[in-house]
Amino acid sequence: MNVDETNLPGLGRRKDFMTASGRRIGVVELREGQTELIVSTWDDPDTCQASIPLTSDEAATLGNLLGGMHLAMKLTEEHKDVPGIVTRQFSIAADSPFQNQPMGKASIRTRCGVSIVAIMREGEVLPSPGPDVVLHAGDLLVAVGTQEGLDSAADILRHG
Amino acid sequence: MDPLAQTLVELGAVVFCLGLLARLAGRIGMSPIPFYLLGGLAFGAGGIIKLEGMHEFAHLSGEIGVILLLLMLGLEYTAAELFTGLRRSWQAGILDLVLNFLPGAGLALLLGWGAVGAMVMGGVTYISSSGIAAKVITDLGRLGNRETPVVLSILVFEDLAMAVYLPILTATLAGVGFLGGLTTVGIALAVVTVVLKVALRHGHHVSKAVHSENSEVFLLNVLGAALLVAGAASAMQVSAAVGAFMLGIAISGSTAHNATRILEPLRDLFAAIFFVAFGLNTDPASIPPVLGWALVLALATAGTKMVTGIWAAKQAGIARPGRFRAGAALVARGEFSIVIAGLAVASGAIPHDLAALATAYVLLMAVMGPLAARYVEPLARPFIRRPAVAPQL
Numbered sequence: 001m002n003v004d005e006t007n008l009p010g011l012g013r014r015k016d017f018m019t020a021s022g023r024r025i026g027v028v029e030l031r032e033g034q035t036e037l038i039v040s041t042w043d044d045p046d047t048c049q050a051s052i053p054l055t056s057d058e059a060a061t062l063g064n065l066l067g068g069m070h071l072a073m074k075l076t077e078e079h080k081d082v083p084g085i086v087t088r089q090f091s092i093a094a095d096s097p098f099q100n101q102p103m104g105k106a107s108i109r110t111r112c113g114v115s116i117v118a119i120m121r122e123g124e125v126l127p128s129p130g131p132d133v134v135l136h137a138g139d140l141l142v143a144v145g146t147q148e149g150l151d152s153a154a155d156i157l158r159h160g
Numbered sequence: 161m162d163p164l165a166q167t168l169v170e171l172g173a174v175v176f177c178l179g180l181l182a183r184l185a186g187r188i189g190m191s192p193i194p195f196y197l198l199g200g201l202a203f204g205a206g207g208i209i210k211l212e213g214m215h216e217f218a219h220l221s222g223e224i225g226v227i228l229l230l231l232m233l234g235l236e237y238t239a240a241e242l243f244t245g246l247r248r249s250w251q252a253g254i255l256d257l258v259l260n261f262l263p264g265a266g267l268a269l270l271l272g273w274g275a276v277g278a279m280v281m282g283g284v285t286y287i288s289s290s291g292i293a294a295k296v297i298t299d300l301g302r303l304g305n306r307e308t309p310v311v312l313s314i315l316v317f318e319d320l321a322m323a324v325y326l327p328i329l330t331a332t333l334a335g336v337g338f339l340g341g342l343t344t345v346g347i348a349l350a351v352v353t354v355v356l357k358v359a360l361r362h363g364h365h366v367s368k369a370v371h372s373e374n375s376e377v378f379l380l381n382v383l384g385a386a387l388l389v390a391g392a393a394s395a396m397q398v399s400a401a402v403g404a405f406m407l408g409i410a411i412s413g414s415t416a417h418n419a420t421r422i423l424e425p426l427r428d429l430f431a432a433i434f435f436v437a438f439g440l441n442t443d444p445a446s447i448p449p450v451l452g453w454a455l456v457l458a459l460a461t462a463g464t465k466m467v468t469g470i471w472a473a474k475q476a477g478i479a480r481p482g483r484f485r486a487g488a489a490l491v492a493r494g495e496f497s498i499v500i501a502g503l504a505v506a507s508g509a510i511p512h513d514l515a516a517l518a519t520a521y522v523l524l525m526a527v528m529g530p531l532a533a534r535y536v537e538p539l540a541r542p543f544i545r546r547p548a549v550a551p552q553l
Contacts, residue, residue, distance in 0.1 A: 009312045050301075
């Protein structure tokens, strides 16, 4: 993917690209450290329909959502020959009993036969995390297992 | 009342009123500059209330205000940005200079203010307000627009042009002859080139010299260095403001960023006093006679900035609506027009009407600029044919 980088003298930098549907989408990084998400209008790609200021947390979460989707799509693609195996994402809510706890405490693999294959955190991927990785609120867990196993894993992560 | 008490009371009242005016400006989403000017007009010679005690303070603070305005302008851009800006936008920059300098200069000649008056008024109508433009672009959510870099690089060019123009102006105002003028221009160009080269290679040394982790030490370092350089430049007849601007360019990276943050409140205070001081020295009664000319000049130079922006955006491959937006973003004139007029007034080399015309002109343009930027698209709709392609779904 070709990302255009443009200098905005005195203000910051713009990084964007053209989507297949003809919209320009990207971010503006301001000097003061804020990030703005920009989306162009459909009839005039020069202008922005939305220009949304994001805090660093919000930007990281959005990155997780998009990155997680991408990862999940790839995994689903790889597992499509194995019937019954599904990929799903779980986010750790602020009130989850396992936040700030090592992942092993939830013993998801033992209890429901589900593997956590990756954790998305602040836009970064932690591949095949071990049981002592500490979970944080906002983490996105990419899990692989059977439909029933994933259901009970979701329940465990939410209610303990 | 003893003089000190009178000065304090007057100063306090003025600063307090400025606070109220700035708040009002913020409430209706406008630049506070025209409000400050009106405040100065109301308090000064021939105004509603006559303030005598604070003149001396206002004068020196105004000078510091100019130095801080230019220092922060220099801090905004790195030397590398200036060079790339210059390389990319010199054609648009020259068109901008020709189209917008000539109306002001021409009117000054028409009104019989001579070559010096033409030099001053040309500068007043040429320079867009980068402060107002940046605020308008941010407020209207146009940071991500494609025409925005075009607008910004024209502003960068104008700021570089200021660095050459101000020393020439200072020399002209001081009444040096042709040969003396040439020498000053030569010195100015040489200094600007050398400083840019040095800033590009050794900017981090300058940054290191003023840098400190302690914000108090840092503030005193930067401010002291700025005043020293400005004073030295002034002694060399290169204009104090340009000295400060060059120092700002030489300071780079995170030091520049921190300096901006730390100097901002000081700049706001002293610049506000500068605008008031300029208004104080202008008799409100001298405005109505020049108002007609100011209006003509305002309309003409709004048009010439539109043409500049439209041409520059077209060169950059921007579609029609974006071209109009680029033009309108450049319309506002503000702080630097007043800086130029202020230098001229302080020298005493120009007729009094010029200050009145410059005041009226900036009042109009500082109000008109943001309005033009906001409403240009609906206004220009008859000239914009929407692309005939259907949205791709």
